Amino acid sequence: MAKLCIVLLLEAHFVSWIHGHYTEVTTYDTYNEVLHEEEEPYYTPQLDYSNPRWCHTLKLPNGDVSCSSPRSRNHYGSLGTRCELSCDRGYKLVGRPSVQCMSNRRWSGTGHCRRARCHVLPVIQHGTFHCSENVMVDSRCEYLCHPGYQLEGDHVRICQDGGSWTGSEPLCADNEPPKIKCPESKVKVAEPGKLTARVSWNRPHTSDTSGKTLDLMRVGPESGSMFAEGIHIIRYRVYDQARNRAACKFNVRVEVRKCPALKPPLHGYLTCSSDLNNYGATCEYHCDSGYERSGAATRVCRFDRSWSDEPPYCVLMHINTDVKTAAALLDQFYEKRRLLVVSTPNVANPYYKIQNVMLQKADCGLDLRRVTVIELLGVEPRQVGRIKGRYLDSQVIEGLRQALHISTSYFIMVLVDEDGIDRERFMNPTGSTELYAYIEDYLLEEEERERLEINRDMCE
Known part of the structure; x- marks a missing residue:
């Protein structure tokens, strides 16, 4: 009966005498992850080793077990044997880092090697990443940005043995300017009798990788304006949300078709509308005092740059005095x-x-x-x-x-x-x-x- 009581007591607490003092060793029956723990005091069992009570041989998949026995290295499973547990690279120890063989033929704790992991990487805006081993140790994750965006920061992050990623989260920046295409240059003939022409065009075509609204600015008259004779440069600028800029330009050329300059008739003069000899201009022939016109009174400049009718001339006015009334x-x-x-x-x-x-x-x-x-x-x-x-x-x-x-x-x-x-x-x-x-x-x-x-x- 006394022996049974001693055994039950040893199952709860193993007491040994070291240098005249009692030292209490507490047993663990949980599987909590243990990374660091204070060293337990080593003791020398005061029992009869002629009939030892041994624990089973420890095995640690994906790890290593290093034991020391108070008796000899051939008795690593004997009572009092102390074993240090460690895991291979890429694995993390879960449980006790050190165990002892107890008198109840059990080890004072357990441990196992769990594969180490890093946290899941967050999704980056306007980009993505691809990992070789998901979130496992040594997994290599390469970042890529969507077309039109440029990677700023670390291109590659690696899952380290300690469960953290190298580097920091990169950024996909919009450094590519938007695209803009202006309409073709315009050539227009001035309207009949005018020195100007109304010119219209379509809005420039714009696009951007971001797909967001673009700010379009114009430098010059708007579409549908009246343009004077000559060449006019119309410029457009477009900005994306990142203030990247693109520009384009085209020409508006207004042509005033002109007929050959008319000479006034001898003993007369001309009065013309518009600019004397532009397309649509009308010129009227007048004669000086004492002269009268012979021929068409007016001539018009036509689109083909020629004048209508033949030029009239001024003749000395003849007054017929032989009339009867x-x-x-x-x-x-x-x-x-x-x-x-x-x-x-x-x-x-x-x-x-x-x-x-x-x-x-x-x-x-x-x-x-x-x-x-x-x-x-x-x-x-x-x-x-x-x-x-x-x-x-x-x-x-x-x-x-x-x-x-x-x-x-x-x-x-x-x-x-x-x-x-x-x-x-x-x-x-x-x-x-x-x-x-x-x-x-x-x-x-x-x-x-x-x-x-x-x-x-x-x-x-």
Whole structure:
């Protein structure tokens, strides 16, 4: 009974006497992972080794067992044998690093070698990685970035024996600029009668590896704008979310088709719309005073750079005085020239004498303003009508007096415009300055005023 009690006590606590003291060794029956543990005190069993109680031989797959016995190395399973447990590279010891053979023929603990692992690597944005041995020791993981991204940091990480990865997590950076393609260069002919053209184009094609929204900027007029003659450069710039930039450009060329420059007719001049000789321009031919146009009044610059019609010319105005009616005479001046009709009872009239001198001095200025002077002198049966020395029939004279309500009793001058309308009447002699003022204020068109300003000095 006493022996049984001793055995039960030894199963719970093994007590030995070392140097006169008791040392207590606690047994372990768990499989907790043990990496480092304080060394247990070594003891020498005080038992009879002639009949030893041995533990089973320790085996540690993927590891090594190193034992020492208080008796000899041939008794590594004997009571009191101490064994150190260690694992091969790539394995981690789980359990006790050191065990002893107990009197109950059991070891004081257990251990096994578990394959060492690193933590699972996180997924990187815009990239991926491939590992040779998953998360096991010595596994080699290589990082790759998606197209358009560049790897910054460690390209390779290796799982170390201690369960940690070498290096640090890399980054896939967007260092590749976006792509942009501008439209083809544009060539357009200016619109008829204009020096500009409206040009439109499609938005440039852009793309980026990120697939995100791109910022597009334009330098120059927008599509659909009016462009003047010449070459215009349109530039576009595009930025991605990482502010990488790409640019492109194209030309807009506006061509103004021009006809050969027209020469003004002899004894005449031209007035043209737009820029004189560009496509669609219309040029009108005019003749100087005393001349009239023969041929087409206007010519147009066509798309093929040629002028319509043949050029007209200015011929000396012929006044036919052999007509029999006033209407036939006036038709020759209609829409061409103005008339200044001078009537006097006789050539000895003092008002007429003064006016005649004034008209002689104003002859050039009147001609410049397209005014023809008709004189009606005297009364029946000796009345005379003349235009620059050419005489009129008596029936024509009478018809003019009736049409313009001109009396033979006193001196009078009547100003008639190009449409045959009675514009002004002068009862007293009128100087050239005052006479010109009436004509310019009431009769001249803007075009004639410009022409007059150019040639005003010719009559000085």
